[in-house]
Amino acid sequence: MSIELVTVLMFGGLIVCLLLGIPLAWCLGGVSVIVCLLLWGPNGLMLIVYNTFGCMWSIVLVAIPLFMSMGILLQRAGIAEALFETIHRWSGRLRGGIAMGVVVICVLFAAMTGVSAAATLTMGLIALPAMLKRGYGKSIALGSIAGPGTLGILIPPSIISILLAIVGNVSVGKLFMAGIGPGILLSGLFIAYIGIRGWINPQLCPSHPEKFTVKEKIVSLKTVILPFAIILAVLGSIFFGIATPTEAGSLGVAAVLITVAIHRRFTKKLIQETTYETFRITGLTMWIFYGAMCFSAVYARAGGAVFMSDLILGLGMNRWMILITMMGISFLLGMFVDPFAIIFILAPICFPIVKKLGFDPVWFGILFVINMQMGYVTPPFGYQLFYLKSVAPEGITTGDIYKSIFPFLGVLIIGMALIMIFPQIALWLPELMMKLAD
């Protein structure tokens, strides 16, 4: 069978199966097995087992349940409520202060957990009603939760970054560190946008009249100490080479458990729910990963990676054009397809090409993740929008949420362009980390 036919069969088969609503894990695994049989007969099937075992045995992937459980614990332990109270007391007279505060909380959550859901769901429950009550415009109130909520997948620790690093064959630690600069840049841009909107159109973001004494403000700061300690335990230990990302995950879980205990929220129910929920989400991710690794192993063995890179490099396009085209494809897919699926379908093809073109794969990884962020918020199928809708108070329609997201999407695009033009925004930290390690 020619490689062209294999390519059509594998990717066409995968897309058709996905559209039929077959679970992603079975689409990937089933298609791999069928193509494997067609190409090499029953003897080729051991490839499937080897690759599955390879994933089971990976110590890097162990980071996934660890960061997952951190997020679930934090979300359920009411840490966000405490943080929100602090933000509320400090934001006082500032126009759009609460919305800006939400961005800050999203960043803190992003740096403590590996997913975007934790920040979005809790902010949707606490901050959204609070903002609407104080007369914030719907577009600012909704957008400032859905947009910055996506920072969870960019700012380390991030599950998406771990998967992308493994599929793209770059270091998880480096990709984590490369997410910090862009994360800060994007959150700055979000805050600036809210500030500008509030300045142009004061009705959209009122300042609120409640006044707090200096003492009340200072006391409220104690809620920030523990999140910072957690972030330091996780990211600090990776940055200074004290622990691998996986070990850092375990330190993070321990730190979160201590935090929960200090906040007196440590209950049997919390532990039980966290245990089951972590198990379920980790299992989902891992079974997709097994299928995906089999899929890319079969495709690589059939000569697919070489074929694809020859095909694309053979077009003779400018390397920046190729890069932008790849970004465009992943953005378009992101509008309809789950980010996990995009990583497993596109990344094994894109990363080798990017390396051949002489771009830094870590930098490309960050651009890819920002693309996934956009996928999370772009209608019609953005997870963030669904999360937010699921917790939004009555009277908020899906249309309101869709409309609110576009300016924030614009901010993401500006941020991505800046990182494309100035790669050092992403790369200075990982380079500094490598220097420190020498």
Added chain:
Amino acid sequence: MKRFLKIIDGISDWSGRIFSYLLWPGVAVLVYEVIARYVFNAPTIWAHGMTQRIFAVYYFICGAYISLSRSHITMDIIYERFGPRTKAILDIIGFLFFFAFVGVLLWYGSRYAWVSIMNLEPDNTPFRAPLYPIKLIIPLGALLIILQELANLFRNIHVAITGKPYEH
């Protein structure tokens, strides 16, 4: 038949609930490793291998638990628009892909595990702890998930034929 399906559901549910607690020993082992390395200046040679074993079992047993709640990640843009009967038929087609994949894991995984058991295969660390029990998890986990998916298949066939949900 109903009782039989209930038993399968029960196995998936309880194996899941029990094995989900492996998370905490996994965390404890890793934290211990970091403390041993920096505080006692004595890194262990077993902690990482232990973690890999714990989580290999953790992920693999999870399959049946997820199939029970039918919460595998799908793209339901089109699927959501169909009636229960068409959905059931699509699920039956999905079973074929599932079975191609996990059936291979059961069958070839058994051979893989068998060779490992016969050689009492150790891992490649200086510790040389046994690896074969972990390889045995592949066919065992595959068997559990196949049982659960068969139970789901039976219910789907019922819906596809009668158009009514299966009574529990």
